[in-house]
Amino acid sequence: MYQDPNIQASAELVAAARAHNITLDPPRMTAEEKEQLLRTYHPDYREDQFELLQVGPNKGEKVPKELAALLQGRSRIDPDKLDLDEPAYDVDVLVIGGGGAGTSAAIEAHQAGANVMVVTKLRMGDANTMMAEGGIQAADKPNDSPAQHYLDAYGGGHFAAQKDLLAKLVTEAPEAIRWLSDLGVEFDKAPDGTMITTHGGGTSRKRMHAAKDYSGAEIMRTLRDEALNRQIPVVDFTAAIELILDDQGRCAGAVLMNMETRELKIARAKTVILATGGAGRLHYQGFPTSNHYGATADGLVLGYRAGAKLLYPDTLQYHPTGAAFPAQIFGALVTEKVRSVGAMLINAKGEAFMNPLETRDVSAASIIRECSDRGNGVKTPAGWAVWLDTPMIELKHGAGTIEKRIPAMMRMFGKYGIDIRKEPILIYPTLHYQNGGLKISVDGQTGVENLFVAGEAVGGIHGRNRLMGNSLLDIIVFGRSAGQHAAAKAQSVTVGKLTLSHVARFHQALEEAGVDTGKISPKLLPTYNSLGKDF
């Protein structure tokens, strides 16, 4: 029962129309319809929310305003004043970021015999990976193939994916699942061992593997346990705030900052893997976000300053179904799996206004249209919303389905007195994923020698839009690969003299271009304290 009478009245319309709506299979949009919809309603197309970069490797290209301010911000350190000659840490492979990509990379580098260390801003596992609910794609069923997977991802990404990266992603997907399974990840399986797989937005085959709706948590805690079993050093509450190069321009370490004491330390490494994840906490265009506390695009800032190029930094993913009510979970993710298992999107009048399994960008744009020009949104304290009709799930698949398949969702709403088995829930798009990032070659290396990147900080694998389930996949495939390549490369590297001259040069370029964004970067943490003080 919703307290707000308007919301409750609309919920009753939804309940009344349920028996009819459940019989519908709303048509999918044509390519032209989608194109038009995206241009008009998707946040990526709001030109005034973007800015052209004036310095650095992507000079002249557009990025979100909030990101531009950080990419063109000033360093947290004075590059001339830091003594780099006595590093506190000296390793073969330095992994920056303890999410799924970084931890997979560390495990593989360790497996290859490298002396590897992980630094991470919060604790290992305080990361977007831990929050992934829906699942991970892999074409391992007889009616499916890596080629079919490629087609879905390439089309869903608007025909813009970097082809060699995508081919690697789909080809190595089944092996990634087996690797996780052998580590002890508990995938949902039928009694005979067949993987239980479902659709996700934009898939043409049911290839979404899950561990209930704690898929990412199950993967992350297992990877973390494995890293700890291997006794890989993990330096937590420590952020990388600048990359260090050597006198030959190769990446050779990082300046680290203790997040609690602010003490600085130098890490020297033969190769470096950036695995710092996404940018949701930059709240582009004022959107709420589904991301973890540390998702502030630090890796893009560090890499960019060191000379690495970005690919598609102007493309963000707004997840169509963020929680819109109650306020305490505003922006939190309502997993796509809720739609995969049968809930439909319904407007304020009780109408099923779209096919629930369109790709994310199309779904988000369609919901924004419903809530704006079409005037079919439900008014909430924070704005507008449409319904996700969760009680349909049990009408279709029987009582108990929700508790078994999407327990995290049931718990999240249950805490605020909403029983999703009986009542529909209110949703609106939320800032979810950074489609773009640092450009890499197929071995994971950027244009800066010995600087590898893996995970959400990479751009290009998914083109301009990522399909659900392909990100958990990419952090495993490319995380492992980066670990292997970085370890192999480290064997032949002799590090030269360490330098931060690239930071000084970047500062100089900013001055010459007359750019002063007033920001220091990387941002590290969002500014939520009531005093409004940046971290």
Next chain:
Amino acid sequence: MEQMVNVFLFGKRYAVPASATIMEAMEYAGYQLVRGCGCRNGFCGACATLYRIAGDRQLHACLACSTKVEDNMYVATLPFFPLVKAVYDMEKIKPSQQIMMQLYPEIYACVGCNACTKACTQGLNVMQYIAYAQRGEYEKCAEESFDCVMCGVCSSRCPAGISHPQVAMLARRLNGKYLAPHCDHLDQRIDEINEGKFQALLSELMDNSQEEMRRLYNTRDIEK
């Protein structure tokens, strides 16, 4: 005008919006969180918190990111708890009852007080999953503990010094690796890929024109 309530953060009183979570209340009061804040949505277990409502004897445990403040709530966060994590090699251990005895012998000292279950921030039957672990019933332990976010609150209350989430982690890995039914179609597909079965098809897709890819994508059949 937003309704306000009084909360006591580490004993000091602040007036905060009644709709805030404990985490938001701390930020409203001016704290810059570093520790004790990870996912902000109930998945990572970074924000374990103990609280008591004035006048109530009962001590409660919760996750600060997903619990609303209440009037006269006394809050103490528990951003770190020293759990014991045994080190083992997954390739060498076996899902036998002995392995728990070797790695986490303290679980057999459980006195059945149920304090762990009462404290669990996820509402899990913690004492029960420890009982399953004692008996080597790893599948049941895995199922019962599946939603654990490893916040450590249960362990902070346990007179036997058990590190429950670590015990459950081991049980889940044993179950996932050794006890769950083996997936044959996965092995077959990996063999096919290693034999190069899909290489030609993939190369063809990669070489196609954009127009051809659009046509293929827009006309692909979608499994019902």
